[in-house]
Amino acid sequence: MxxxxxxxxxxxxxxxxxxxxxxxxxxxxxxxxxxxxxxxxxxxxxxxxxxxxxxxxxxxxxxxxxxxxxxxxxxxxxxxxxxxxxxxxGWADGPDQLRALVASAAPGPAGRPPGEWLGKLGTFDGTRPPELWRIGEATVDASNVGREHGTTLSFDVAVPLLDESHLSITSAPKTRPTVDALVEGLLMRVLSTFAPGAVKVHLWDVGQLTAVLPNFYALSRTSAVTVHDPTRLVDLLDELAGHIRRIHAYTLQAGYPSLRAMREATGKRVEPWRIAVLYGNGEELATEHLRALKRVASGALAAGISLVLVDVPTVLGGSVETISLLDDRRAVTSMTGPNVEVRLDPALPSGQVANAASRLAEAIVTKQGGPRSFADLLPTEFGRESSARELRAPVGFHEGEPVEVVIGDATPHALIGGPSGSGKTNFLYALLGSLAARYSPDELALYLLDFKEGVSFAGLAPGKKDESWLPHARLVGVNVNTDREFGLALLRFLSDELRRRSAAAKEFEVTNIAELREQDPDGHWPRIVAVIDEFQYLFAERDSVTGMATALLEDLARRGRSQGIHLILASQDIAGIEAFWGKPAVFEQCTLRIAMPKARRVLAEGNQAAVSAPRWHAVVNHESGVAHGNQLAHIPDASSKDTFPVLQRQLWQRYATHARPRLFDGAVAPRLEDSPAFVACEPGVERPRALVGQAIEVTDNAHGVEMASAPGRNLAVMGSNTAEALAVLDAATRSLARQYEAGAVEFALGCALDSCLAEVRALADDLASCGHKADMVTADGIPSLVAEHVDRMSEQDKPRFLVLYGVDAVLPALERKEPGRPSALEHLRTLLKQGPVQELHVLGWWRGVARLKDTLGFGGTDEIGAWVALDVQGSELAAFCPGQVVHWSPRPGRALFFDRSTHASPEVTIPFHRPEVTDA
Known part of the structure; x- marks a missing residue:
């Protein structure tokens, strides 16, 4: 164990x-x-x-x-x-390789000694700038590469700038002159490389008011160099931010990620390069300024903007190269690393820089020239642009450079404002001319409406002195200040077109007009631009017209952009349009704002650019009126005699196959003979129509009453206006006569007023000359005429029309009754009630509503299926329009028309012009 x-x-x-x-x-x-x-x-x-x-x-x-x-x-x-x-x-050839690299990437003034270029004008205007810009040279110890001890090798040092990188410069004590020389040298190399005007420089110095790079004074008087207020850095940053947003929207819509990519793809320079030099003092910027600066820096290069920061302690996003001064001659850079000292190039000779700046300034002024003309807005070739993506056209110039208006998805609608005499009409002509010259009528359709009393757009339709018209115009409406219904009709037309385009887009499974045109190349889908001048008249009353117009305008403003329907609303003052109180949708969609001098409420609140704008200028703003989107443009004279008409005739001849526009002139009564509805009248129609007036619609239509074999197919004209009553009955009778073969219809005309005898007799003669039987009687013969038609009613073998003038004047005679026999008034009531079924129709004129009621008796108003009211108040018409409140106040040259078989409510009509009998 x-x-x-x-x-x-x-x-x-x-x-x-x-x-x-x-x-x-x-x-x-x-x-x-x-x-x-x-x-x-x-x-x-x-x-x-x-x-x-x-x-x-x-x-x-x-x-x-x-x-x-x-x-x-x-x-x-x-x-x-x-x-x-x-x-x-392994770097024995490094300095030589670097020197060759700089020579290749910094050609001409970008890298060569100043003696070869200083004072000469640049010519480069291509799509890719030099990649590097020389600032000095550096040396390395050659003994490390097998050379004799004590020998050195040098190479050029350059930094990227335009489209490539921002630049941050940090000074050393007492090196401000060196920093200025460095910045001045870089800027002069850039300005001397490009064609005058291709580069714009912004200078801001927190410690200086006006003495930023004084050798550039001559350039500061041009658009090439702008010196900004040292106390308002926010203004410069806002301006740069607005430019970035504008360029970003422009390039993205065109399908490019940056302005550089767009230039390289298209081969065109559409915007100048910009260099913003900000001099700080080594202290941190205010928080809001620093935040804004970083936002600008993040998107600047893609928009063609390079920042040069001097003693501004911050870390910018994106590509940034640095230069840190060691003393007044030496620096280290992020391009060469901290172990390589760069000997900065000596300052350019001050006098030579000032002279070079003066030469550049003179070249810019010469290039910009004096005030540009309307012809300078036009392209060399007409109709070459496509409107599939947008509409783009210059409307004026700023320091020689064109200022464009863009209408598309980003800026779908425009608001133009300016008091009387500020040049609003001239601007509209400049815009329309520039657009029409670039886009064919298949690409652009114009609907033009002017509510004020004048003929601003009348010249765009064919006239007596000039038969030409603007081929792009589909509708020209002038003098419609009292015809608010016509503005409503235009909005209804555009709303119907919007529905049509939306249905087509749904059918082809697309979302916008550009895709629809791509999927349906055989369809006709131009961009539509509707210009409504003094549009506030459309909302002048608190009535149904205002209500419907507001709803339609809101819908068009919201949905029109995707289907290529654009609104341009112009007004002297939009401040008092009550219809839009609490409904900002329309104005929010008008992201394009055009403010004429002294315009109010067009730009955003606080943007006072229009207040100081000089005459013949406009503030063009694609940013909903926010200040950073302002572009001041001089608008050339486009509306004077022999200016726009010359362009119009050239376009008219070029596009000769396009139909003339519909002209609606509210100050001119339409002629019956010119009405398409009257021209179309011909024998053999199944249901003849009695035309009573022109409809207030976009298309040239006429109001008419079908004289079918049905109860109530009679026409009553009510009112005391003799001329208009004669015109309505004259048009109705003549149009009916055209729809029957000679002798196939009979007319009987009864005139109870001596003052109208000549006109009625002339009508009877015209009817007879057309081969129709046309009897005429005066007041004494009307009772017998009525009785005769009652007696013959059962024997009727052809249509008959009884046309009575001033029926109320013979009411006592009609009421006279003989024992055992009915009165002529009873006969007339019988005709009104039973006649239409047997193709006997009454067309009568009563000078008062009460007299018409007396004629009809207690039987009601059923026998009057259609009526035209002249100088009659709407409140008097309630009996003839059951269940409705009739909003109507008489106005010259207009009438109210209602046909209960076709109308839900009465419509305004325009009686046709009836020539005086003595005119013949």
């Missing part, structure tokens, strides 16, 4: 010894690994520190004093010297 215990103890003791040995080995290995890690970490820290101060300066740098003699330090230096030696042994 004892032996077993001893053996067991020995085994346990041996196991513990083995475990103790293994633990010792593990702990030793851990101590060795820890020591090695500490040594490696020390080496890495030393290596990082040596690299930060430079290998050549490590021996003397106080930060490394404690490591002198340390084996680790010696090992690090030895290793780094070995790496450098191996690098330079």
């Amino acid at each position: 004892r032996r077993k215990v001893l053996e067991e103890r020995t085994r346990v003791t041996n196991a513990l010894e083995t475990l103790r040995h293994q633990l010792g080995l593990a702990l030793g290995a851990a101590r060795n690994a820890h020591s090695e890690a500490e040594a490696e970490l020390t080496k890495l820290r030393l290596e990082q520190l040596v690299l930060s101060v430079g290998l050549d300066h490590a021996e003397d740098d106080p930060r490394l004093a404690e490591y002198r003699g340390d084996p680790a330090m010696n090992a690090v230096r030895s290793e780094l010297e070995d790496v450098r030696s191996r690098f330079y042994s």
Whole structure:
């Protein structure tokens, strides 16, 4: 037993010894690994520190004093010297390669000595600028590459700028002149490379008012250099941000990620490059300014903007190169690293810079020329642009550069404002002319409406003196200040077109007009631009017209953009349009704002650019009127004699196959003979129509009453206006006569008014000349005429029309009753009630509503299926329009028409012009 215990103890003791040995080995290995890690970490820290101060300066740098003699330090230096030696042994041709690289990437003024270019005008106007811009040169020790000890090799140093990178410059004490010389040299190289005007420079200095780069004074009087208020950095940042947003929207809509990509793809430079130089003082910018600066920096390069920051301590997003001055001659750059000192180029001769700036300024002024003419807005070739994506056209000039208006998905609708005499009409002509010259009538359709009393757009339709018209115009409406219904009709037409286009888009499974045109190339889908001048008249009353117009306009403003329907609303003052109170949708969609001088409420609140705008100028803003979107443009004279008409005639001759526009002139009564409805009247129609007036619609339609064999198919004219009553009955009778073969219809005309006898007799003669039987009686013969038609009603063998003038004048005679016989009034009631079924219809004129009611008696108004009200108040017409409140106030040259078989409510009509009998 004892032996077993001893053996067991020995085994346990041996196991513990083995475990103790293994633990010792593990702990030793851990101590060795820890020591090695500490040594490696020390080496890495030393290596990082040596690299930060430079290998050549490590021996003397106080930060490394404690490591002198340390084996680790010696090992690090030895290793780094070995790496450098191996690098330079393979870099013998490096300086020459760098020099060749800079020469290739920085051609001409970008990299050549100033004596070769300073004072000469640049000519480069291509799509890709130089990639590098020289600032100085650097040297390296040639002994490291196998050359004799003490020799050096030099190479040019250049930095990227335009389209490539921003630049951050940090000064050293007392180096402001050197910084100015560096910035001035870079800017002069850029300005001397490009054609005058292709680059714009913005200068801001927190510590200066006007003395920023004084040698550029001559350029500061042009658009090439702008010196900004040192207390208003926010204005500069807002301007740059607005430019970035505008360019971003423009390039994205065109399908390009940046302005540079667009230039390279299209081969055209559509925007100047911009360089913004910001001089700080080494202190942090205000938080809001710093935030705005970083936002600008993030999108600037894609929009062709490069920032040059001097002593502005911040970290910008994107590509940024740095230059840190060591003294007034030396610097280090992020392009060459901290171990290579760059000797900055000496300052350009001050006098030569000033002279060069003057030459550039003179060239810019010469290039911009004096005031541009309307002809300068027009392209060299007409009708070459496509409207599939947008409409784009210059409307004026700013310092010689064209200012464009863009109408598309981003800016679908426009609001134009300006007081009387501010040039609003001239602007509209400049816009219409520029658009019409670039887009064919198949690409652009114009609907033009002018509510004010005038003929602003009348010349765009054919006239007596000029037979030409603007081929793009589908509708021209003038003098419609009292015809608000016509504006409503236009909105209804556009709403119907919107539904038609939306249905087509749904059929082809697309979402916008560009895709629809692509999927349906044979369809006719031009962009539609509706211009409504003085549109506030459309909402002048608190009535149904205003309500319906507001709803339609809101819908068009919201949904029209996707289907290529655009609104241009112009007004002297939009401040008082009550219809839009609480409904900002229309104005929110009008992201394009055009403010004429002294315009109010067009631009955003606080944007006072229009207040100071000079005459013949306009503020063009694609950013809903926010100040950073302002573009001031001089608008050339486009509305004077022999200016726009010359263009119009050229376009008319070019597009001769396009139909003339519909002209609606509210100041001119339409002629019956010119009405398409009257021209279309011909014998043989199943249901003849009596035309009573022109409809207030986009298409040239006429109101008419179907004279079918049905109860109530009679026509009553109510009102005391003799001329208009004669016109309505004259048009109705003549139009009916055209729809029957000669002798196939009979007319009987009864005139109760001596003042109308000549006109009625002339009508009877005209009917007879057309081969129709046309009897005429005066007041005394009307009772007998009525009785005769009642007696012949059962023997009727052809349609008959009884046309009565001034029925109320013979009511006493009609009421006279002989014993045992019905009165003529009873006969007339019989004709009104039973005649239409037997193709005998009454067309009568009563000079008052009450007299018509007396004529009808207690039978009600069912026998009058259609009526035309002249100088009659709407409240008097309730009996003839059951269940409705008639909103109607008489106005010259207009009437109210209602046909209960076709109308839900009365409509305004325009009686046709009836020539005086003596005119013949």
